Amino acid sequence: MAKSIEWRSVGLRLNPFPELTPQTDPGQIVWAGMPKIKTQFEDVFYEALNSRKKQVVLNYGPYGGGKTHAAMYFSDTARLQKLMSSDLRGVHSIYITTPKEGSTADTALYLDIIDSLGISKIIEKTRAEVNAIGEKPASEALRRITKSEEFSKAVVLLGTETDADKLEVLKRYIQLDSTKTERRRIGINREISTTQDKFKVLGAILSCFIGLKKEQRLRDHDRVILWIDEMEDLIYFTAKQYRPFTQGIRDLLDSVSSFITIFMNVTLASPEAVENIKVLFGTALWERISQHIYFDELSAAEGIRYIKDLLKQYRRSSSNFADSYPFQEKGLELLVQSVEKRTPREINRRCNMVLERAAQDGLFTHIDGEKPPIDSHYVKGMAKEIGESESE
Numbered sequence: 001m002a003k004s005i006e007w008r009s010v011g012l013r014l015n016p017f018p019e020l021t022p023q024t025d026p027g028q029i030v031w032a033g034m035p036k037i038k039t040q041f042e043d044v045f046y047e048a049l050n051s052r053k054k055q056v057v058l059n060y061g062p063y064g065g066g067k068t069h070a071a072m073y074f075s076d077t078a079r080l081q082k083l084m085s086s087d088l089r090g091v092h093s094i095y096i097t098t099p100k101e102g103s104t105a106d107t108a109l110y111l112d113i114i115d116s117l118g119i120s121k122i123i124e125k126t127r128a129e130v131n132a133i134g135e136k137p138a139s140e141a142l143r144r145i146t147k148s149e150e151f152s153k154a155v156v157l158l159g160t161e162t163d164a165d166k167l168e169v170l171k172r173y174i175q176l177d178s179t180k181t182e183r184r185r186i187g188i189n190r191e192i193s194t195t196q197d198k199f200k201v202l203g204a205i206l207s208c209f210i211g212l213k214k215e216q217r218l219r220d221h222d223r224v225i226l227w228i229d230e231m232e233d234l235i236y237f238t239a240k241q242y243r244p245f246t247q248g249i250r251d252l253l254d255s256v257s258s259f260i261t262i263f264m265n266v267t268l269a270s271p272e273a274v275e276n277i278k279v280l281f282g283t284a285l286w287e288r289i290s291q292h293i294y295f296d297e298l299s300a301a302e303g304i305r306y307i308k309d310l311l312k313q314y315r316r317s318s319s320n321f322a323d324s325y326p327f328q329e330k331g332l333e334l335l336v337q338s339v340e341k342r343t344p345r346e347i348n349r350r351c352n353m354v355l356e357r358a359a360q361d362g363l364f365t366h367i368d369g370e371k372p373p374i375d376s377h378y379v380k381g382m383a384k385e386i387g388e389s390e391s392e
Contacts, residue, residue, distance in 0.1 A: 005355060005356070005359040005364065006364065008316065009364050010321075010325065010326045010364055011315055011316050011319030011320075011321040011325060011326075012311070012314045012315060012316060012319075013314050013315070013316055014314055015314075015352070015355075016310040016311055016313070016314040016351075017310070017347075017348040017349075017351040017352040017355070018352070026072050026073065026074075026075040026076035026077075026079070026093075027076050027078065027079075029069065029072050029073045029076070030073075030310070030313045030314075031073055032306050032307075032309035032310040032313065032344075033298070033302060033303075033305045033306030033307075033309050033310075033344075034066065034295075034298070034302070034306065034344075037066070037070070037293060037295060040291075040293050041070060041074055041293065042083060044057055044261070044291060044293075045074065045080060045083045046083050048223055048225070048261045049080065049083050049084040049085060049088055049091065049223055050083075050084070050085040050088070050218070051218075052216045052218070052221070052258040052259055053258065054253065054256070054257065054258055054259075054260055054261075054290075055260075055261040055262070055290050055291070056253065056261075056262050056264070056288045056289045056290050056291075057261065057262070057263045057264070057289070057290065057291045057292075057293060058264050058266065058289050058291070058292045058293070059263055059264065059265045059266070059293045059295065060265075060266040060267070060268050060271075060274060060277070060292070060293075060294060060295070061267070061268065061294055061295025061296060062267065062268065062269070062295070062297060062341065062343055063267050063343070063345070064341075064343035064344060064345025064346055065267075065295035065296075065297070065343045065344065065345075066295050066343070066344045066345075067229070067265040067266075067267070067295055068229055068265065069344065071095055071227040071229060071263065071265065072095070074093075074225075075093040075095055075225075075227070077091060077093065080093070080225075085218055087217070087218035087219045088218045088219070088221070088222070088223060089211065089218070089219060089220065089221055089222050090222040090223075091222060091223045091224075091225065092117075092209050092222055092223070092224050092225065093225045093227070094113055094116045094117065094224070094225065094226045094227065095116070095227045095229065096109070096112040096113060096116060096226075096227070096228060096229070097112075097228075097229045097230045098228060098229065098230045098231050098232075098233045098234065098245075099112070099233075099245075100233060102236065102237035102238060102241030102242065102245075103241055105237065105241055105242070105244065105245040106195045106198065106199075106244040106245050106247070106248045107176065107198065109228075109245060109248055109249075110176075110198040110199065110202055110248065111175065111176065113202060113226070114174060114175060114202070114205070117205070117209070119171050119174065119175065122158065122174070122205055122208070123158050123159070123167075123171075125208045125209050126155060126156075126158040126159035126205070126208045127158070127159040127160070128159075128208075129159065129208045129211065129212045130156060130159035130160055131159070132212075132213070133212055133213055135156060135160060137212070138156055138159070138212055139152055139153070139156050141207070141212040141214070142155050142156060142204045142207070142208075142212070145200070145203050145204045145207050145255050145256075146200040146201065146203070146204050146255070147200065148190070148197075148200060150188055150189060150190035151190070151192070151197070151200055151201050151204060152204065153187070153188065154170065154173060154174070154186075154188050154201070155201065155204045155205060155208065157170055157186065157188075158170055158174070159208070161186075166185065166186050169182045169183070169185060169186050170186060173186070173188060173192070174192075174201070174205070176192055176198075178191075195244040195247055195248050195251070196247075196251055198248065199248045199249075199251035199252045199255065200251065200255055202252055202255075203251070203252055203254075203255025203256050204255070206224050206252070206256055206260065207255075207256055209222055209224055210222050210223070210224055210256065210258075210259045210260065211259070216258065221258075221259045222259065223259050223260070223261065224256075224259065224260045224261070225260075225261045225262075225263070226260070226261070226262045226263070227262075227263045227265065228249070228262065228263070228264050228265065229265040230265065230267070231264050231265060231266045231277070232266050232267045232268065232277070234246075234277075234280045235276065235280065242280055243282070246280070246281055246282055246285050249262065249264075249285060250282075250284050250285050250288070253288055264289075271294065297341055297342045297343055298342040298343070298344070298347070299342070300333070300336050300337050300342070302342070303336040303339065303342045303347055304332055304333060304336050306344060306347060307324075307327075307332060307336070307347065307351060308323050308324055308332075311323065311324070311325070321372075322372060324372060325372045326355070326358070326363075326364065326372050326373055326374050327372055327374045328371075328372045328374060328375040328376065330375065330376040331372070331374045331375045331376045331377075331378060331379045332374075333376075334376045334379045334380065335350060335351070335354060335379045338350075338379070338383055353382070354374060354378075354379065354382055355374075357382060358373060358374050358378070363378070
């Protein structure tokens with residue numbers, strides 16, 4: 001049985017390199033290294049949270065480069081509030097992944113966003129907006145967004161209906177699960193069926209989160225931030241399948257005039273492959289992109305900084321160990337130099353392998369804070385094992 005690591009013994013609270021996939025609790029996620037990319041995101045969010053501007057950001061780079069981690073990190077409301085103007089009313093983050101089934105991708109995108117918001121929260125926000133500006137102005141605002149009397153009526157009913165049975169029908173209607181007979185009961189004659197229908201309704205719902213007042217003052221509005229991850233999966237769709245999906249995003253952007261930020265995460269084998277994504281997105285969506293953030297592989301120096309930064313953030317406050325502990329400086333340099341593709345994911349994997357083997361070999365039995373146990377000789381000895389495990 002593998003020997004578990006007592007992290008206290010190496011001056012750490014937890015394992016800094018625990019998983020190959022990012023944590024899902026935004027508040028528990030730390031940012032390590034990559035200061036340029038962090039600054040780019042902070043600039044985007046500073047503008048987003050202090051203006052009415054509509055933003056579309058393309059994040060792209062190699063597998064394991066940190067795109068999903070960035071989405072999780074910047075989905076933390078408390079973290080965003082530090083960048084937010086005191087005038088902005090609030091912020092809502094939505095994280096979804098690209099659907100895997102191409103034939104129903106546009107419907108899945110719609111439903112995933114609805115599920116992420118939560119139907120109860122949708123009703124709460126809609127009710128608050130209708131009460132704030134009045135039923136008639138709300139209906140007029142939503143009709144401008146949806147270009148449909150039926151759809152605007154349905155959304156307004158979410159905020160005004162008091163009959164429990166009818167409200168249940170409205171919920172199913174929004175979730176694309178109502179029958180013609182049920183729709184007749186609530187006075188709605190039009191089904192939400194086409195891609196345009198879905199994203200007109202979604203635009204109206206998001207606008208209730210943003211705020212329906214005509215005035216564009218920050219204090220009257222929230223910012224909606226939508227992350228769409230793994231958009232490289234579009235390459236597995238046929239043209240007939242990916243066009244409704246990208247059209248849906250386009251329609252959403254057109255129906256929501258301000259206070260929305262959409263991040264699209266794409267994994268690419270090389271920077272040049274972005275041209276393939278451009279074809280999948282289509283000119284209409286591509287031209288709406290306002291900023292590109294590229295997650296490049298790390299240099300050796302950047303990789304070392306990344307590891308030290310992670311160790312620092314997981315270091316026990318009472319420890320006086322060196323910033324590279326439990327690695328000696330030369331051992332850490334050799335480990336990073338041996339990584340062929342220096343992405344955060346791969347660096348985490350390598351560090352975890354070395355730490356687990358060091359624990360098994362008893363290197364953490366006798367601890368000396370001034371003499372880190374993992375030196376260059378130990379890392380060299382593991383190099384063959386690491387290479388063999390990768391070739392299996």
